[in-house]
Amino acid sequence: MCPIRITLTDDHPLVLAGMKALLQDVEDIEIVGEATDGQTALDVIQQTTPDIAILDISLPGVSGLEVARRLAAQMPQVRLLALTVHEDHAYVQPMLQAGARGYLLKRSAADELERAVRAIAGGGLYLDPAIAEKALPSSHGAHSSSGTPATSELTPRESEVLRLIAQGFSNKEIANQLSISIKTVETYKARAVEKLGLFTRADIVRYGVALGWLGHPAKSADQA
Amino acid sequence: MCPIRITLTDDHPLVLAGMKALLQDVEDIEIVGEATDGQTALDVIQQTTPDIAILDISLPGVSGLEVARRLAAQMPQVRLLALTVHEDHAYVQPMLQAGARGYLLKRSAADELERAVRAIAGGGLYLDPAIAEKALPSSHGAHSSSGTPATSELTPRESEVLRLIAQGFSNKEIANQLSISIKTVETYKARAVEKLGLFTRADIVRYGVALGWLGHPAKSADQA
DNA sequence: TGATCCGTCGGGAAAAACCTGACTTTGGCT
DNA sequence: AGCCAAAGTCAGGTTTTTCCCGACGGATCA
Numbered sequence: 337m338c339p340i341r342i343t344l345t346d347d348h349p350l351v352l353a354g355m356k357a358l359l360q361d362v363e364d365i366e367i368v369g370e371a372t373d374g375q376t377a378l379d380v381i382q383q384t385t386p387d388i389a390i391l392d393i394s395l396p397g398v399s400g401l402e403v404a405r406r407l408a409a410q411m412p413q414v415r416l417l418a419l420t421v422h423e424d425h426a427y428v429q430p431m432l433q434a435g436a437r438g439y440l441l442k443r444s445a446a447d448e449l450e451r452a453v454r455a456i457a458g459g460g461l462y463l464d465p466a467i468a469e470k471a472l473p474s475s476h477g478a479h480s481s482s483g484t485p486a487t488s489e490l491t492p493r494e495s496e497v498l499r500l501i502a503q504g505f506s507n508k509e510i511a512n513q514l515s516i517s518i519k520t521v522e523t524y525k526a527r528a529v530e531k532l533g534l535f536t537r538a539d540i541v542r543y544g545v546a547l548g549w550l551g552h553p554a555k556s557a558d559q560a
Numbered sequence: 561m562c563p564i565r566i567t568l569t570d571d572h573p574l575v576l577a578g579m580k581a582l583l584q585d586v587e588d589i590e591i592v593g594e595a596t597d598g599q600t601a602l603d604v605i606q607q608t609t610p611d612i613a614i615l616d617i618s619l620p621g622v623s624g625l626e627v628a629r630r631l632a633a634q635m636p637q638v639r640l641l642a643l644t645v646h647e648d649h650a651y652v653q654p655m656l657q658a659g660a661r662g663y664l665l666k667r668s669a670a671d672e673l674e675r676a677v678r679a680i681a682g683g684g685l686y687l688d689p690a691i692a693e694k695a696l697p698s699s700h701g702a703h704s705s706s707g708t709p710a711t712s713e714l715t716p717r718e719s720e721v722l723r724l725i726a727q728g729f730s731n732k733e734i735a736n737q738l739s740i741s742i743k744t745v746e747t748y749k750a751r752a753v754e755k756l757g758l759f760t761r762a763d764i765v766r767y768g769v770a771l772g773w774l775g776h777p778a779k780s781a782d783q784a
Numbered sequence: 785t786g787a788t789c790c791g792t793c794g795g796g797a798a799a800a801a802c803c804t805g806a807c808t809t810t811g812g813c814t
Numbered sequence: 815a816g817c818c819a820a821a822g823t824c825a826g827g828t829t830t831t832t833c834c835c836g837a838c839g840g841a842t843c844a
Contacts, residue, residue: 442573443596506830519794717821744822792837798833802830807822809821812818813819814815
C-alpha cells in the first residue's frame with residue numbers, strides 16, 4: 337500500500353514544523369508539501385495532489401475558507417482537514433459546506449490528528465468531539481447548488497466593513513479607507529449586523545475574533 | 561554533560577505536542593514537563609526546575625506575562641523563553657522586563673527554536689531578528705529599580721477599562737459592568753490612552769490583541 | 785419586465801465620546 | 815504635621831459618531 341500523502345499549511349512556521357514532526361514519524365504517512373499562506377497552499381496542493389490537505393483556517397492573504405472553496409471546485413478529490421483555534425460554530429459550518437472533510441482544533445489532543453487523518457483517508461469525515469456536538473444538531477439538508485443557505489452570507493462589502501469595525505475602526509475611518517461615503521459604510525454595517533443577529537460592537541468584535549480577523553497582529557494590510 | 565532540561569507551555573495541545581516532537585529529537589535537550597495553562601505551568605516549573613521554560617504568552621487563566629513575573633520573583637534561576645504570535649513592541653518590552661531571556665515568534669523558522677534554546681542555555685539572550693530591531697533602538701538604559709519606566713504602567717482600573725474597550729464595549733456598557741459612572745470610565749480611558757500614546761479605537765484594539773486580550777475565542781470570562 | 789440583491793448615498797434625531805475641570809482618599813516625603 | 819502626587823470618582827457642555835428611515839441606479843433572474 338502506498339502511504340497517505342499529506343500537505344500541511346499553517347502560517348506559523350514553528351507550528352508547521354511541529355505538526356510535520358508529529359506526522360512524519362508515522363509509518364504510512366508522507367508529508368509531500370508545506371505552505372505558510374493560502375496562495376502557496378493552493379500551488380503546492382495542485383502540484384502534489386495529496387490525499388489530504390491539512391490547513392489552518394486563519395491564513396494571511398487567501399484565507400483558509402477561500403482555499404477550501406477553490407479546492408472544492410478545482411480538485412474535489414483532495415480531502416481537506418481544517419485545523420484551527422476557532423471552535424465557533426459560525427466558522428465550522430462554512431468550512432464544512434466548502435467541502436472540508438474534517439475539522440480539528442488546535443486544542444485537540446495530539447493523537448486526534450492521526451485519528452482524523454486516517455478517518456478522512458478512509459473516506460470518512462472527522463469532527464473534533466468538541467465541535468461535533470454543536471455542528472450536528474443544527475444541520476440542514478444538503479444544498480450546495482445555488483450557494484448560500486442562511487447566516488454568514490455577507491456580501492464582500494458587508495464583510496469588509498464588519499471586519500474593519502471589529503478591528504476598531506470608526507465608520508468614518510472605514511469610509512476613508514474604502515473611499516466611500518460614511519453613509520454607505522453605515523448601510524453595510526446595518527445590513528451585516530441584521531443578517532448576523534449582532535447588536536453591540538462587542539458582538540462584532542467577538543464575531544471577528546471567531547473568524548480570525550483579530551489575533552494575527554503581524555499580518556493584515558490586505559484590501560486596498 | 562547533562563542535557564538542557566526544558567518545560568513547554570502552550571495552550572494548544574497540538575502545538576505543544578508539535579514543539580515537543582521538534583525538540584525531543586535533539587540530542588542534549590530533554591523535555592521535563594508540559595502545561596497548557598499558566599497555573600499548571602507554574603506548578604510544573606516549580607516541580608521540575610528546568611533550565612529553560614518555554615512559554616506561550618497568551619494563556620488562559622494566569623497569563624504568560626504573569627507567569628514570567630512570578631517566576632522572576634520565585635525562581636530566577638529558571639530562564640524564560642517567550643514564544644508567541646505577537647510581535648508588537650508593546651508586548652515584547654514588558655516580557656523582557658519581567659525577566660524573559662528570549663522572545664521567539666511562532667512565525668519564526670523552526671531551527672530558530674533550537675538556536676534560541678542554546679543561546680539562552682549558554683547564558684545569553686535571544687530575540688527573534690524581527691523583533692530585535694524594534695526592541696533595541698528605542699531602548700532605554702537600564703533602570704529596573706523603581707519598576708516601570710514609561711509605557712504600560714496603567715492602573716488596574718485603566719487597564720480594565722482599556723481591555724473592555726478593546727473588546728468592543730462602549731463606555732456606557734463598561735460603566736454598567738464596573739458599576740461606575742460613564743464619566744469615570746471616560747476618565748480612565750483618557751488617562752490610559754494618554755499614557756500609551758494610543759489615539760484611535762483601532763489602536764486600542766491592536767494593543768489589546770498584542771496583550772492577548774483578544775484572539776482566544778473559547779476562553780475568557782475572567783474578572784467579575 | 786417586474787422582483788430582488790447589491791452598491792451607493794442623504795437628512796435628521798439620538799447616542800456616545802471628548803475636553804475641561806473638580807472632589808476625595810490614600811500614601812509617601814520633608 | 816503639612817504637602818503633594820497618584821488613584822478613583824464624577825459633572826457640564828461641545829463635538830462626533832452612530833442610528834433610523836428613505837432613496838436610486840445597475841445587475842440578475844425568473
